[in-house]
Amino acid sequence: MYIESLSLKNYRNYEELFIEFENKVNVILGENAQGKTNVMESIYVLAMAKSHRTSNDKELIRWDEEYAKIEGRVQKQYSSLPLQLVISKKGKKARLNHIEQQKLSQYVGNMNVVMFAPEDLNLVKGSPQVRRRFIDMEIGQISPIYLHDMSQYQKILQQRNHYLKMLQIKKQTDQTMLEILTEQFIQVAVKIIAKRFEFLHLLAKWAGPIHKGISRGLETLEINYKPSVEVLEEQELSKMVTCFEEKFGKVKTREIERGTTLFGPHRDDLLFFVNGRDVQTFGSQGQQRTTALSVKLAEIELIQAEIGEYPILLLDDVLSELDDYRQSHLLNTIQGKVQTFVTTTSVDGIDHQTLKEASTFQVSSGIIQKVD
Numbered sequence: 323m324y325i326e327s328l329s330l331k332n333y334r335n336y337e338e339l340f341i342e343f344e345n346k347v348n349v350i351l352g353e354n355a356q357g358k359t360n361v362m363e364s365i366y367v368l369a370m371a372k373s374h375r376t377s378n379d380k381e382l383i384r385w386d387e388e389y390a391k392i393e394g395r396v397q398k399q400y401s402s403l404p405l406q407l408v409i410s411k412k413g414k415k416a417r418l419n420h421i422e423q424q425k426l427s428q429y430v431g432n433m434n435v436v437m438f439a440p441e442d443l444n445l446v447k448g449s450p451q452v453r454r455r456f457i458d459m460e461i462g463q464i465s466p467i468y469l470h471d472m473s474q475y476q477k478i479l480q481q482r483n484h485y486l487k488m489l490q491i492k493k494q495t496d497q498t499m500l501e502i503l504t505e506q507f508i509q510v511a512v513k514i515i516a517k518r519f520e521f522l523h524l525l526a527k528w529a530g531p532i533h534k535g536i537s538r539g540l541e542t543l544e545i546n547y548k549p550s551v552e553v554l555e556e557q558e559l560s561k562m563v564t565c566f567e568e569k570f571g572k573v574k575t576r577e578i579e580r581g582t583t584l585f586g587p588h589r590d591d592l593l594f595f596v597n598g599r600d601v602q603t604f605g606s607q608g609q610q611r612t613t614a615l616s617v618k619l620a621e622i623e624l625i626q627a628e629i630g631e632y633p634i635l636l637l638d639d640v641l642s643e644l645d646d647y648r649q650s651h652l653l654n655t656i657q658g659k660v661q662t663f664v665t666t667t668s669v670d671g672i673d674h675q676t677l678k679e680a681s682t683f684q685v686s687s688g689i690i691q692k693v694d
């Protein structure tokens with residue numbers, strides 16, 4: 323798939339913008355703080371209804387304005403699909419094919435993107451929260467059911483935490499409500515974990531050979547899910563439910579003392595191993611970077627395998643940071659099959675042949691012009 327056109331209104335430093343793109347490499351060139359990342363972010367937000375940089379949607383609205391609007395037309399195998407997202411202080415409204423969607427979970431997934439930005443190194447180095455966000459966003463792109471389950475999970479988790487807080491303060495003896503909430507919590511939690519296992523399994527299958535290629539055959543990459551309740555990938559859901567029930571039985575007093583839910587998908591993590599060692603702890607900067615790159619390239623293949631089309635690739639400020647070998651590995655992977663956006667302050671670090679075949683756009687103070 324590829325994005326044919328993008329139009330912005332009051333989006334960050336863009337008052338008004340309309341651009342058309344071709345299905346190839348598009349280079350967005352400009353000095354610092356001109357609006358390169360903002361364009362990439364707007365494409366990402368159009369697809370995911372969420373930014374990769376902030377969870378506060380209001381930041382996306384141009385200062386002193388009431389709303390921001392992103393519109394785009396995506397060319398898929400058989401059709402051209404118009405998408406629209408309006409972000410106001412009251413919330414978000416999404417339209418697909420001009421029809422307003424009641425739920426964002428029905429909207430997300432119609433346009434697929436993979437973003438690779440400098441902060442993606444945090445995928446390896448950062449906190450478990452960063453990795454959970456990654457896994458949730460990525461599964462959400464290919465599974466609307468997962469997005470639905472996640473929003474259910476968040477609601478039940480909040481209610482359960484609220485109730486545990488009440489028990490903590492009031493020292494009530496009647497715990498019937500806690501039992502009901504725990505049962506509901508477990509039912510959704512195991513579905514989420516099973517889906518995460520499945521996704522990581524697929525991701526690892528693609529990432530392994532890619533990582534081997536980038537490391538010139540020297541390194542193996544493994545990706546493992548680390549659940550906070552000891553469940554196994556091959557377990558049936560009913561067995562996972564039993565593990566959870568046992569765990570919650572054991573930690574009930576502690577949970578009431580603390581007034582919060584101590585176990586579940588919101589406390590899980592994933593681990594990356596290179597040659598059998600945890601990259602977060604033992605990996606060099608280069609190995610961590612290669613791991614993040616392998617994971618991103620694997621996502622491209624995974625989405626193609628699941629959806630039947632390649633996603634749009636957004637490379638924000640990373641291409642010129644990669645050494646020649648990694649850059650050419652990346653460019654060979656996407657060659658001719660993935661619409662790619664690249665931001666850079668200078669074309670010097672970018673492969674000549676790629677530049678020759680690419681469309682280039684110059685950005686200056688929120689205005690973009692195609693360079694002939």
Ligand SMILES: Nc1ncnc2c1ncn2[C@@H]1O[C@H](COP(=O)(O)OP(=O)(O)OP(=O)(O)O)[C@@H](O)[C@H]1O
Binds near residue numbers: 383
């Ligand atoms: N909500 C907003 N309203 C108006 N302007 C904004 C808003 N949010 C950010 N900006 C402005 O957008 C500009 C930053 O744009 P962006 O992050 O896209 O820069 P960039 O070209 O990618 O720069 P760099 O090369 O430094 O990464 C800054 O000048 C910033 O002040």
